[in-house]
Amino acid sequence: MALSPRQRGRVLFCLRGIAIAVLLVVLLGPIAWIFLTSIKPLSDVYTMTLFFDPTLDNFRAIFERPFYVGDRLLNSLAISGFTVLIGVPVALAAAYSFSRFSMRFKKTLFFGVLATQFVPPIVVVLPFFLMFRQLHLLDTWTGMVWINLSIVLPFAIWMLKGFIDTIPVEMEEAAMTDGATRLRVIRDIVLPVTIPGVFVAGIFCFIFSWNDFLYALILTRKEAVTLPVVLSTFYTEEGDRWELMAATGTFILLPMFAISYFVQRHFVHGATQGSDR
Template sequence: MGISPSNSKRLVLNRFLDLLTYVILVISIFPVLWMVLTSLKTSWDAQALPPIWVFVPTFENYTALFANKGSSSEFTSLLWNSAFVSIVSTVLSVAFGALASYSLSRFRLKRGKDIAIWILSTRMFPPAATLVPVFMMMSWLDLIDTYAALIIPYTAFNLSFVVWMLKGFFDDIPIDLEEAATVDGCSRMAAFYKIILPLIAPGLAATAIICLMFSWNEFMFALVLSRNDVVTAPVIANQFITMYGVKWGELTAASTIMTTPVLIFAILVRNHMIKGLTMGSVK
């Protein structure tokens, strides 16, 4: 039996979509591959035109990053600052956002819909427009170059995202479960912590991962609100752009190191992330 025209068209379409997927995948991965390869080249090879594809790998760029011991820009300290600020701001964003989204999902507020839209509008607001006011407030509070100066803005800007992500998950949970728990003697908060939160655990994981990535990669506030003590890893990119040119080797080495932890973390929790991102869209 031959292949029918409809099946033949479908087969051709599937092959075309597979090819298109591979092309998009290659285009997406190529910048990362180029970054890693450049980090393993000498300064001469990194700036060669046309680009050199066959070379002897070297780790001199990575060594240079960690060789500046005792300096305020020591790369190990920058990584620690990034990790601490990102983790704390993510925990605070998810904690406060879970309570806020639960309230919007369960309580009939007089202007609940308007409040939800207002929260979403804060995410649409460009962060650059708030940079000067935030700097002035942190300066007035004497918080410049402290962890709080970074954690507070990161938490504030991630909060609206968390609220809107988790609200969809809470809406999918039947309210009958909480009512049954209340009948069994649970308070509302006990039912929230013991029943509702475990049910939306994949959603919490997906939201936390995205918030962590936002905070880890943030550059603008870290550049303006830090001086020496709490400088984060993305800020070091500025130091490799000098009046004599760009230090591509060290820049790509730093970028590779900063990308690796988030990439590994995302791979380890990818199942929770995929399940969480799709869970809130299915009724």
């Protein structure tokens, strides 16, 4: 069957459209299904139906005994929040230093910091468990923030250094020749232009510690349990409470989706700058 180039083009266009539609269903379907399940009445949870009376019962149930998802939500927010608040400024200072100053062993040092990301978390978590047991930091916010910094810091340093590298150094030099001190230059010239980068790095760090499961599973018991770990407590003796997992999952997802909007803007813009318009 011979097709003219024009027909061929049309067939290809349709195929591409179908492929994209399938892709979107594959990527969005599971997420949509979690949302749907979270508002289904119990009688419909284990069916495939799309028609049901939406209810908030599942949400009510997870906030009550014995799950207390409200407390877990607070833990998750506090641990991720403090991790970002401590991690990002510390990383910013180091990133500025890595970007602007020359020093001996700088490359080695920077590579060393990045190389810590190659260390599997399971290696780090064993000694942390033993250390925290001795220091009474098991099941505390402090302990969790501390260990989350290990995921977040090297990444944030790398990201912020890349960002500062793209800022032309001339303005800083000009201000310095005018007699401004380095600290003033950092505060008045560098900080304002770095804000977008800091924001994106902060978002990534928040996502990483918000989604952490392994550390929280091992290092928390009762008080500092975070949302992802709550999910595993719904495998109960009366069976798996899928509707409650879905409701909790909705809480895990919501902030992620709100902020991933910004991340996506950063990424897609960064990746395709100027090509869309």
